[in-house]
Amino acid sequence: MTAHIVCVDDEQAVLDQLSAQLSRRFGATHRVECAESAEEALQLIDEVFAAGDEVELVICDQVMPKMKGDRFLERVHETRPRVMKILLTGQAGLDSAIYAINNAGLHCYIEKPWEVEDLNLAVENLLTQHRLRRELEQHHARLERRSRELHGLHDVGLALGSALDGHVGERAKARHVVPVFFEKREDPLGVGGDWLADGRDGRASGHEQNEEKEPTETASSAHP
Secondary structure, three states: OOEEEEEEOOOHHHHHHHHHHHHHHHOOOEEEEEEOOHHHHHHHHHHHHHOOOEEEEEEEEOOOOOOOHHHHHHHHHHHOOOOEEEEEEOOOOHHHHHHHHHHOOOOEEEEOOOOHHHHHHHHHHHHHHHHHHHHHHHHHHHHHHHHHHHHHHHHHHHHHHHHHHHHHHHHHHHHHOOOEEEEOOOOOOOOOOOEEEEOOOOOEOOHHHHHHHHHHHHHHHOOO
């Protein structure tokens, strides 16, 4: 993507001066484009964005035929609010600058004739602001994307945890269900009754009944 600076003035000499000055200072990173009217500049800006490039800064004169500079910047602000804006105005153009500040998102106004270093410094500061704002927006977009991914992983983890808890619960219930049943067996001691077979260890519990009978038998054998 190529970054552009668009200069707008109805005087070709002013455009030549702006183009030469800005190309020397910022030509390595930005392409400087010129337009002789506000209408031509609006079309140029649309073409740059349609080509996948970006206009980062617009510099325009206030006094132009048909559409004045402040009204032109207002149109740019309505459709491309991220574009940085500088208004070139004469000493009597303060009212226009105030209007542009309030209605067109004007970032800076410079009186004509301008000092080269003053204009270069203003342009450099605004391009830096534009770059930092773009990087901040990209950083926020990455954070939002990662946040959505983490929320998705969290939901998947909850679903897996719920399914695992259900599976473990079913297995625990299966381990604690012990079959108990009565089984008719031969009574070796002749005490009668059913013997209880425990499904956990397979041992018969009929000996508990025998133990209860033993004290009676011992007591009867004590008498002559």
